[in-house]
Amino acid sequence: MSDRPRPLTVPTEDQQQMLAEVRRFAEEGIRPRVAEMDAVGKLDPAILKTLFEMGLMGIDIPEEYGGSGMSFTDAILVIIELARVDPSVSVVCDVQNTLVNNAIRRWGTEAQKKKYLPKLATEIVGAYALSEAGSGSDAFSLRARATAEGDGWKLSGSKLWITNGYEAGLYLVFATVNPEAGYKGITCFLVERDDPGFKVGKKSAPRRRSRSSSTT
Ligand SMILES: Cc1cc2nc3c(=O)[nH]c(=O)nc-3n(C[C@H](O)[C@H](O)[C@H](O)COP(=O)(O)OP(=O)(O)OC[C@H]3O[C@@H](n4cnc5c(N)ncnc54)[C@H](O)[C@@H]3O)c2cc1C
Structure with missing residues (x-):
């Protein structure tokens, strides 16, 4: 063989x-x-x-x-x-x-793996929150900010087009800790659905083509 x-x-x-x-x-x-x-x-x-x-x-x-x-x-x-x-x-x-x-x-x-991987394998849905209204393919231009606060981080910004956003219990949220550093300032935060200040926005209704709509 x-x-x-x-x-x-x-x-x-x-x-x-x-x-x-x-x-x-x-x-x-x-x-x-x-x-x-x-x-x-x-x-x-x-x-x-x-x-x-x-x-x-x-x-x-x-x-x-x-x-x-x-x-x-x-x-x-x-x-x-x-x-x-x-x-x-x-x-x-x-x-x-x-x-x-x-x-x-x-x-x-290792602590994050032990905490989240068993849940992701069996019960919780995860989402990858990178895109924003003004940054799609050009992900490095994202505007979400992360600032150190106490012994943690405060995130501000919003994301769009996030698959599983509605169902997820855990979100990988990309934000910059230093906009001047360009892409090197971007990092990823693990955000749980119940974390204070975090909100899942309304999902837009599915688009349907009306009978009178043009296909051109
Ligand atoms: C089904 C689906 C699921 C998605 N899920 C997620 C998700 O889970 N998480 C998430 O963060 N995002 C998600 N997205 C968003 C997705 O990542 C963005 O749609 C994608 O990055 C493209 O961004 P945009 O739509 O803003 O298009 P743009 O970035 O505006 O691009 C528009 C067009 O221009 C072209 N273009 C862009 N830059 C260049 C260039 N430099 N040279 C030549 N051509 C270029 C592109 O190829 C494209 O054809 C999802 C999108 C879809 C459709």
């Missing part, structure tokens, strides 16, 4: 088995609810519950932190599989795994 590296596009037997389960859930548990979720612009909580139960919200969180102990590639394969049926559900899973969990795993302190 060849010992050449396997192309990422060819899943292993274990991955194929896992993807078959994800596909079954996507077809039976998600597809029948897609039209209704699109119409009301809201994620069905039953779907979120199953994503946690199947270990799909902590795919590459190591088992020692209560996760599924799989790889980043596994997470990507799951995200692709979910996107076949519902890109919105897929992006919920994507942000949780590839942005939130991954950032805490790579850059969090």
Whole structure:
């Protein structure tokens, strides 16, 4: 047998088995609810519950932190599989795994990992709050400020287009501690939904095309 590296596009037997389960859930548990979720612009909580139960919200969180102990590639394969049926559900899973969990795993302190990763794998949704009304692709121009206060930090500013913003219990909020330092002044804060002063704004209603609207 060849010992050449396997192309990422060819899943292993274990991955194929896992993807078959994800596909079954996507077809039976998600597809029948897609039209209704699109119409009301809201994620069905039953779907979120199953994503946690199947270990799909902590795919590459190591088992020692209560996760599924799989790889980043596994997470990507799951995200692709979910996107076949519902890109919105897929992006919920994507942000949780590839942005939130991954950032805490790579850059969090040991205490932060112990506190948050087991919860992210089993019960709380995470959000990655980077974009603002005036900074999208140009993320380094963000205006959210963080100032030292007592033994902590005070954040001021607002974020926009935050996936999972509505459902999350934990937010990775990007803010600058020193605007003069440019991108080097930007850092990330872990904000819990109940932290004083923090507020989730109103979600805009889903856009619908009226019968008389033009397509041009
Ligand atoms: C489905 C979805 C989920 C999202 N989830 C999150 C989230 O969880 N957290 C979060 O923080 N943000 C989120 N965002 C926001 C997303 O990160 C921004 O929409 C994105 O960064 C682009 O910013 P913008 O929309 O302001 O577009 P702009 O930055 O204004 O860009 C507009 C267009 O100009 C192009 N452009 C920009 N700069 C250049 C350049 N220098 N050269 C050439 N072309 C350029 C872009 O490619 C784009 O086509 C989400 C967006 C979407 C659509």
